[in-house]
Amino acid sequence: MRESASGRSELGLYLALDEQPSHLPQYRRLFMALRDMILSGDLPSGRQLPPTRQLASILGISRNTAKSAYEQLQAEGFIHARPGRGSEVARLPERHQASHATTPVKCQTLVAAEVRAEVAAEPRTLPLQPAIPALDAFPLNRWRQCLARASGSPHLLASPPAGEPLLRAQIAQWLARQRGMRVSPEQIVVTSGSQQGLDLIARHLLTPGDKVVLETPGFPGTAHSMAAAGGDCLFWPQQALAQAQLPPTARLLLVTPSRNFPLGHSLDAHARLALLQWADDVGAWIIEDDYDSEFAVGEAHTSLFSLSAHPRVIYTGTFSRTMFPGLRLGYLVLPEDQVEAVLQLRRYADGGLSSLTQRALGLWMAEGHYDRHLSRMKRLYAKRRSQLLSLLSETPASDWPCLDAGGGIHLVLGLPVTWSDRALEARLAAVGVGSRALSLYQAATDQQARQGIVLGFAGWDQTVMRAAVMQLARVLNEH
């Protein structure tokens, strides 16, 4: 700028300065402005920069500000100092016009009050939306006490990749107490929900092209996890799984033997043993997704894991429904000889989870809050289920069959054949009622696929449900 000090260069500098975020220190803005001019070619390689004294006087800034900017340019290699000749722009590789200098992104500045408002805002769920437990009945204060006790300085250090030892011990004890399962804490890997468990297992067990047998209906996420790991997914209705016609080449079978999602069917002992025999015979693995056996009607059936004479069953559980969805904790129970390989994968997949939530949940279970909360919720959900059924009985839906097997935290109504469940879901969403179309959970190839609507009843009291059912009745009457 000294020798070639054209009006254009100076104007460019003013413009470039103007584009820099105003909250930054002045030397930083000057550095960025000069850097952007070098990058854009406005200050080409070899061009000499004016002495800092001159630049400072042109811009009306202190010389130290100019010096700091030059120092940073030099530190990063944009300019270099030549003895007796001042600073000149370094020889840099050719470069396309920088897009960032011309397309500033607006950067909102949230003030503290707005931030607090955002944190305080209740995330939105729609009444009757499935998979939401009774957050209104969750003993939040007791949970916060566990959080507070868990948030001492030890939570600053990372938990092992397998999970916090206290939590793993508690899960093992709970499985023994409630599911009659005999597992050691060393077989347990804490995950951020069942989804991560499925992902780890798929990556551990599958080679691209391996056949995977999945239930239909089922969780759509399951098929995606399997496909992402290269699995070739085949869909079977749960009841048909039991007939021992499963492909001999399958590597993996994923099943919810205690409560199919979302229909709630369970497999009897004969079907369970047949599946285990098949897995033994063909050398396949079984993932037992026990996602809500806690809310079965009566007692949950003996797990596949417990029935397995040979260790070919991997068990997954989740706390999303028994605690709350925002917790994002679940677990795998692995055969002993698979633990090390899965942990190795886990180390490089995410390295483990926050110590805090794991420690808090460990305390929560150890002190009996978990068992007590589940007993209370089981009673509450039975009550809310019958409340919803009673409300529905006064609507046109009263003639539709209840497709599910009771229990759980949702129910499924079969739709008349002329209806589209996705259209109904959309119409209900438009009037503020959450629901899910049954067809969303069925394979496109499913011959026995049928239309239905899944309604959650666990998360809302009778008043909220009554208002939602009135909206539902209105939508049905308009049909």
Add this chain to the structure above:
Amino acid sequence: MRESASGRSELGLYLALDEQPSHLPQYRRLFMALRDMILSGDLPSGRQLPPTRQLASILGISRNTAKSAYEQLQAEGFIHARPGRGSEVARLPERHQASHATTPVKCQTLVAAEVRAEVAAEPRTLPLQPAIPALDAFPLNRWRQCLARASGSPHLLASPPAGEPLLRAQIAQWLARQRGMRVSPEQIVVTSGSQQGLDLIARHLLTPGDKVVLETPGFPGTAHSMAAAGGDCLFWPQQALAQAQLPPTARLLLVTPSRNFPLGHSLDAHARLALLQWADDVGAWIIEDDYDSEFAVGEAHTSLFSLSAHPRVIYTGTFSRTMFPGLRLGYLVLPEDQVEAVLQLRRYADGGLSSLTQRALGLWMAEGHYDRHLSRMKRLYAKRRSQLLSLLSETPASDWPCLDAGGGIHLVLGLPVTWSDRALEARLAAVGVGSRALSLYQAATDQQARQGIVLGFAGWDQTVMRAAVMQLARVLNEH
């Protein structure tokens, strides 16, 4: 047992009852004992069970207990009732001897006091262990206040898979403020640390066999994540990356341009622009791992992400060092056109993270605690670094070269050529001093590999470091 009531069957039942966990209700133990006998073949298909009244009298239990056990056996399909003939064992598939009935796993029962002791126990770190920030100077009470405020009922609902909106907005603002990066919150995906970010990107971008260029030395986990996604890893020393001899067939380059781990070298503007030009020319992607630019000496250099005219750079950051390792939070900054694909993968990889820690960190940043804490730590780490160097100057290590570029939270000493860094690491661990061998971070194929020892100085005060350096001096003197 009625018709064929042999002493053996009765004895078997007593034995099987005895094996069941004593804390379970009696009917449950009876159910499990009978179930195990059916599974083991001691009660074969077609065998009639005694009437409940008779069984109750044999065992000295109430009839209702026996009835409850039979009901559960029937519900699960182990027995069925035949009108007028009582209950008989169902026809079940043949089955190998169950291993679970004969190999009970001992299940410790932690009492509340032991549990609290375990939670209170400080997880162990060794003095001078790298990658541990100053937990002794972490403002734990202020953090716990943020946690408490974040733990209201909204945290019970799940955050979106991309992360909590407040946290993403704060990260975008922080990157603008501290790194001069212009990104919108929509480009940010919150991860459980850099490791998950690398894993997601590798799975998103790589097809098996794709060439991946990695720095050496570098994080060993990086190569594992890339290999797990099928990447074929090539190792290059950081300085050699700049010479534009990179393979034209590479799909991905992973680089720590602002501070190599663990040597702390940075790339100048010329090298950065050459890498970007190469990526543009060959259509490769660059992952910029900015894992501790926060602790650079002076100001951190302009990020590769900011220099990139075309969006071919993915930026990753972590809070493990700036906050604490147990937080397990980090983030990716993605080019706008890659966000949806990565989020799709993330939905099925783990579905997202706990709302609580994300909300607490969002508050922490919004209220200025993050910036203030970093400024304090930067001063403290400069002080602790010079304290460690001064302590080392009085040991035989004083002659060894300091290989790293200053700053950060560790330093690297080059070992004399006759030494083995892994042997030294083991000897130091034996006397309670944490350290890492430099060779652990180098590719086996690295021609320029050298022996050195990585010592963390951020996590300990002068007293602890003095004791550790005395142990180090003793080990060196014995050499």
